[in-house]
Amino acid sequence: MMNGTWKVDARDGKLAMAHIYVAFVALALGGLAGLLQVLVRSGKFELPAGISYYTILTTHGVLLGLVLTTFFIIGFQFAAVSRTAGTLSDRVRFWGWVGFWLMTIGTAITAFYILIGEASVLYTFYAPLQAHAGFYIGLTLVVVGSWISGFAMFAHYAKWKKAHPGQVSPLLTFMPVVNMVLWLICSLGVAATVLFQLIPWSLGYVDRINVLVSRTLFWYFGHPLVYFWLLPAYMIWYAIIPKIIGGKMFSDSLARMSFILFLIFSIPVGFHHQLVEPGIDPAWKYLQVVLTFMVVIPSLMTAFSMFATFEMYGRSKGATGLFGWLRKLPWGDARFFAPFIGMLFFIPAGAGGLVNASHQLNQVVHNTIWVTGHFHLTLATTVVLTFFGAAYWLIPHLTGRVMTKAMNRLAIIQTIVWSIGMIFMSSAMHFAGLLGAPRRSAFSTYGDAPQALEWIPYQIAQAVGGTILFIGIILVLIIVTNLAFFAPKGETEFPVAEVAEQAERTPLVFENWKLWIGIAVVLILIAYTVPFIDMIQNAPPGSKGFKLW
Ligand code: HEM
Ligand SMILES: [Cu+2]
Numbered sequence: 001m002m003n004g005t006w007k008v009d010a011r012d013g014k015l016a017m018a019h020i021y022v023a024f025v026a027l028a029l030g031g032l033a034g035l036l037q038v039l040v041r042s043g044k045f046e047l048p049a050g051i052s053y054y055t056i057l058t059t060h061g062v063l064l065g066l067v068l069t070t071f072f073i074i075g076f077q078f079a080a081v082s083r084t085a086g087t088l089s090d091r092v093r094f095w096g097w098v099g100f101w102l103m104t105i106g107t108a109i110t111a112f113y114i115l116i117g118e119a120s121v122l123y124t125f126y127a128p129l130q131a132h133a134g135f136y137i138g139l140t141l142v143v144v145g146s147w148i149s150g151f152a153m154f155a156h157y158a159k160w161k162k163a164h165p166g167q168v169s170p171l172l173t174f175m176p177v178v179n180m181v182l183w184l185i186c187s188l189g190v191a192a193t194v195l196f197q198l199i200p201w202s203l204g205y206v207d208r209i210n211v212l213v214s215r216t217l218f219w220y221f222g223h224p225l226v227y228f229w230l231l232p233a234y235m236i237w238y239a240i241i242p243k244i245i246g247g248k249m250f251s252d253s254l255a256r257m258s259f260i261l262f263l264i265f266s267i268p269v270g271f272h273h274q275l276v277e278p279g280i281d282p283a284w285k286y287l288q289v290v291l292t293f294m295v296v297i298p299s300l301m302t303a304f305s306m307f308a309t310f311e312m313y314g315r316s317k318g319a320t321g322l323f324g325w326l327r328k329l330p331w332g333d334a335r336f337f338a339p340f341i342g343m344l345f346f347i348p349a350g351a352g353g354l355v356n357a358s359h360q361l362n363q364v365v366h367n368t369i370w371v372t373g374h375f376h377l378t379l380a381t382t383v384v385l386t387f388f389g390a391a392y393w394l395i396p397h398l399t400g401r402v403m404t405k406a407m408n409r410l411a412i413i414q415t416i417v418w419s420i421g422m423i424f425m426s427s428a429m430h431f432a433g434l435l436g437a438p439r440r441s442a443f444s445t446y447g448d449a450p451q452a453l454e455w456i457p458y459q460i461a462q463a464v465g466g467t468i469l470f471i472g473i474i475l476v477l478i479i480v481t482n483l484a485f486f487a488p489k490g491e492t493e494f495p496v497a498e499v500a501e502q503a504e505r506t507p508l509v510f511e512n513w514k515l516w517i518g519i520a521v522v523l524i525l526i527a528y529t530v531p532f533i534d535m536i537q538n539a540p541p542g543s544k545g546f547k548l549w
Contacts, residue, residue: 008494012082013398015096017484019075020395022104023068024480030063031473038425038466041459043443053442054120054549061123062114065379067107070142072387073232074099074149077176079394080235081153083494084170085160092152092159099149106141109134120549122440124222125198127214130545133202136194143187143194150180161511168506171239171252172496178259179231181513182224185520186267189220201545208542212279212535219270220528227266227295229379231259233386236339237306240390243495244335247313250305251503256510258298258305264520265294268527275362279538284531285359291527292357299350306343312500334403334411335495338389341415342382345422349377352430367440370433373426381422385415388476393492395483402490407479414479418472424465432458 008016033056039045040053047053078096082088088096112134113119119135157177160169169177193214201209238255242248249255271288274280314325330336352374355361365371392411396403403411433439437455446452509515 006083006494007491008079008082008398009087011093012078012088015088015093015100016075016079016082017395017398018097018100019071019078020391020398021484022107023072023075024477026063026067026071026107027473028477030060030068031470033057033060033063035466035470038463041441041443042463043445043456043459044463052117052120052549054122054440055114055117057440058114058120058122059111062110065123066139066142069229069379069383070146071103073179073228074103074146076232076235076387076390076394077153077179078149079398079494080172081156081176083172084496085156085173088152088156089159092156095148095152095155099145099147099152102145102148103142104145106138106143106145108138109141110138113138117549124218126218127198127201127209127211128543128546130202130547133199136198136202140191140194140199143191147184147187150184153177153180166508168252168508169511171249171255172235174256174511175231175235175239175259178263179228179235181517182231182263182266183228185517185524186221186224186228189217189270190222193217208544210535210539210542212277213532213539215274215277216270216280216528216532216535219273220267220524221270222273223270223292224266226375226378227262229383231262233339233342233383234258234302236386236390237302237343239497240495241306241336241339242309242313242497244333244393245310245313245330247309247316247497248500249497249503250308250312250500252499252506253504253510254301254305256506258301260510260516261298261301262295263516264523265291265298267520268523269295271527271531272357272362275359276366279535280531281534284527288527289357289359291523293354296354303343303346332408332412334408334415335389335392337412338392338415339386341419342385342389345377345381345385345419349374349382352377365433367438368433369429369437369439372439373429373433376422376426376429381418381426385418388414391476391480392483393495395480396487396490396492397494399484399487400489400491401483401487402492403483404487407482407487410475411479414472414475417468417475421465421468421470421472425462425469426465428458428461428465432462 036047036056037053037060040047040056047056078088110119113132114135119131121129121131121135125131125135125139153176157169157173160173197209197214197217200206238249242250269288269292271277271280271285272292275285275289310329311325314328317325317328319325319328329340352370356365356371356374388411392403392408395401432455435454435458436451437458443459444452445456
């Protein structure tokens, strides 16, 4: 049995919904930018009024990679901890709102500098590209706001623990806490480069920047960032989907263990984004690549656990044969269908990730549009479809409405449209990347170079896929608007799965935070200390800022 209330308190619901509104506004604007990008890259369309491709691309990356994700995740997690550990205290909710407003104001400031063309530095804002200081200051507010919300969640968790000594915390409270611990540890890196390097440099207090240090601090953050996006999808898969299909969770302990493994292994691995970077000794790249491959373990644990849940459920409904259970799953229910399709896309996405992380294969795909194809599978399909699937019950739960049959049908269609669009766009990106097409480049035939001409058919396929995807964005926005404002009033369940009877009792060791954070810190120090000292001691003169757009 779950503790706490069954329905998210209306005041907590408002806090969660505020985040979700911002997330979907970001999706609308970011999606429009995406459409413009594929059209430009097809070679058949030019941006009007001298708008730079890189301004659009920065908008797209920031709005979808940073804003949509962070806002949806924090909103969802506030709802999840309120649902499973009880209504937030007034103080926790107050700090949640402080976090929300800091993030929103920060986003507005950053967006302003991007849109006036002062910050076309892409969402990774690598030095020596230099943006207006306002861009970095806005991002700082977003990060600080997210920290405040993280601490609000920690406080809520601590209060629950105090009231329930010796008990295992609810899974959907434990998981958001792990994710916010991960976020807190990794975002210290990006905060360090922004506060100590990029802001002073963009304000002109210092003339030059140590590029390698800045990029290393960025990737210390950038890889765990992808797990910060992914773990909420895993929360939905582990702790919610089993309930939606009418089954039970395979194992609570397995779910917790995989989250702890992600906490430990997703940080000391940033060098796998810097494999072609000079100035880092290959031995340290090797170590970090080995650690990277460790996340295969919790990933496969998750896959195993999900399919065990599905099979257990199907067999309990009388399914026989090796795959008979597949037929028992609720294919007509968008709350299941969208995340399930997301899971399927994770299979090729994960395989591509192994390619990226392997030093030799990375040489082939590095900085090509293959990489963009990869994360449109992982983030823009697996994670995003799972979030859409969650929105289909979360929004009506929080707004006191119900999803109609018609909207559910539209959501199934939306999932199919997204899948078709993404298969076109992402495959085209993968193939063009293998042929050497660079990512982050407006259309060019490079003086009709034969190699560049080879890419054009793929870029046209990419535009076709991207246009279909944009239709998918319009559909999901219609559904979300309906669920938030127009759907019939009523009660919608916030599904939370129970654990199967035959599962082992969950040991308390998973909540030994000193132990797990301790291990994470030790691994970080092992992986980063020596190369980092090396980067500072043997630093080249440093670079002035560049504005290339
Ligand atoms: C209509 C749907 C979408 C289209 C047509 C689209 C298209 C594109 C294209 C063509 C690029 C690469 C451009 C280049 O490197 O020159 C790109 C980059 C990117 N997209 Fe999307 N995308 C879509 C949806 C999404 C979604 C839903 C997300 C995330 C949730 C996302 C996240 C990103 C990110 C983070 C980048 C990297 C930007 C950079 O390299 O600076 N996209 N997208
Ligand atoms: Cu990575």
